[in-house]
Amino acid sequence: MPSESSFYTGAREFKGREFTIVKIFTDEGIMGIGCVPVGDPLAISAIIERKLKQLIIGEDPFKVKKIWNRMYEEIYKDRTGVALKAISAIDIALWDIIGKSLREPVSKLLGTYRDNVLCYVTGGYYQENKGIKELVHEVEDYIDKGFKAIKLKVGKLSIEEDKERVKSVRKAIGNDIKLAVDANHAYTVHEAIKAGKAFDEYDIWWFEEPVRPDNIRGNAAVVRDLDMPIATGEIVYTIKKFRNLIENEAVDIIQPDVTVVGGISEWMKIAHMASAWNIPVIPHWSQEISVHLVAAVPHALAIEFFTRKPNYRLEDKLYKNFFEPSKGYLGVPSKPGIGIELDEEAVNRFRIKD
Numbered sequence: 001m002p003s004e005s006s007f008y009t010g011a012r013e014f015k016g017r018e019f020t021i022v023k024i025f026t027d028e029g030i031m032g033i034g035c036v037p038v039g040d041p042l043a044i045s046a047i048i049e050r051k052l053k054q055l056i057i058g059e060d061p062f063k064v065k066k067i068w069n070r071m072y073e074e075i076y077k078d079r080t081g082v083a084l085k086a087i088s089a090i091d092i093a094l095w096d097i098i099g100k101s102l103r104e105p106v107s108k109l110l111g112t113y114r115d116n117v118l119c120y121v122t123g124g125y126y127q128e129n130k131g132i133k134e135l136v137h138e139v140e141d142y143i144d145k146g147f148k149a150i151k152l153k154v155g156k157l158s159i160e161e162d163k164e165r166v167k168s169v170r171k172a173i174g175n176d177i178k179l180a181v182d183a184n185h186a187y188t189v190h191e192a193i194k195a196g197k198a199f200d201e202y203d204i205w206w207f208e209e210p211v212r213p214d215n216i217r218g219n220a221a222v223v224r225d226l227d228m229p230i231a232t233g234e235i236v237y238t239i240k241k242f243r244n245l246i247e248n249e250a251v252d253i254i255q256p257d258v259t260v261v262g263g264i265s266e267w268m269k270i271a272h273m274a275s276a277w278n279i280p281v282i283p284h285w286s287q288e289i290s291v292h293l294v295a296a297v298p299h300a301l302a303i304e305f306f307t308r309k310p311n312y313r314l315e316d317k318l319y320k321n322f323f324e325p326s327k328g329y330l331g332v333p334s335k336p337g338i339g340i341e342l343d344e345e346a347v348n349r350f351r352i353k354d
Contacts, residue, residue: 008126010155010186032097034089091263099337110296119305120149149178155186182208219250234284
């Protein structure tokens with residue numbers, strides 16, 4: 001699905017996004033939906049068709065953990081990347097079915113802790129002809145919409161140039177708004193420490209993915225040398241990898257992505273594990289699903305939220321409904337399941353043609 005214009009993180013350019021949508025139907029006429037962004041849809045679909053589909057047909061969707069374990073054993077030798085994304089899509093769809101069957105939202109099935117969830121809005125991507133003036137206008141629009149927390153991209157420009165961007169944003173939003181920065185692993189360890197010290201005077205909520213998450217020693221060095229919290233985890237695939245980060249004191253906040261780690265079932269395991277170390281959780285992406293997760297986890301801080309304009313994430317073109325925050329908080333949806341309704345016309349329009 002093409003974006004209206006290219007945009008950049010600190011590490012890469014985005015000209016559009018691809019999605020894999022899984023629909024699971026029950027013999028009672030209930031359809032569960034699982035949508036996974038990023039990853040090759042053709043590869044994910046092939047794994048589902050060739051490896052996982054036969055493990056699901058005829059099973060009771062309420063046995064979601066049994067199904068998860070069977071799928072994981074099936075793809076064990078390929079247990080990261082697109083294989084785990086395939087499991088994620090199916091697991092999310094199964095939880096959607098369970099909620100719809102019981103006529104309850106997924107948050108209630110997981111055990112509701114809070115009814116309203118803090119949203120931090122992700123923005124500040126790099127774009128052609130977008131300078132500090134345009135960046136400031138963007139974040140001021142977020143504040144006008146009532147958001148109380150913002151995340152800004154860093155890492156593409158020099159540290160001094162990005163420092164000016166962070167300084168300008170902090171000046172524009174004032175001291176009462178939370179501000180995080182996200183490098184999308186654009187830095188070396190030395191650069192990350194230097195950048196963190198440069199940004200520190202602007203009261204940074206957390207510094208996200210300063211280096212690659214599989215660089216355990218590097219992350220530990222950044223955590224040790226900087227005062228601000230270090231967050232990572234959006235491309236960490238298994239609970240064991242999160243345990244390695246935590247045990248090696250290489251992270252202050254974990255950010256598991258429900259569409260990466262194996263769906264809702266595995267995301268909750270990771271969140272509960274983190275609680276044993278008093279590590280806060282902030283899910284990456286998928287705000288429609290993440291709101292249910294954060295609603296059920298006491299040590300979860302917020303969800304990542306994307307507004308419709310500028311449209312950085314593009315899922316909104318696939319859904320009929322949009323979960324709209326109020327004063328920076330998103331009420332937990334009351335519709336059964338996840339609450340997502342697909343726009344079938346849009347899905348067909350953007351479908352990858354064979």
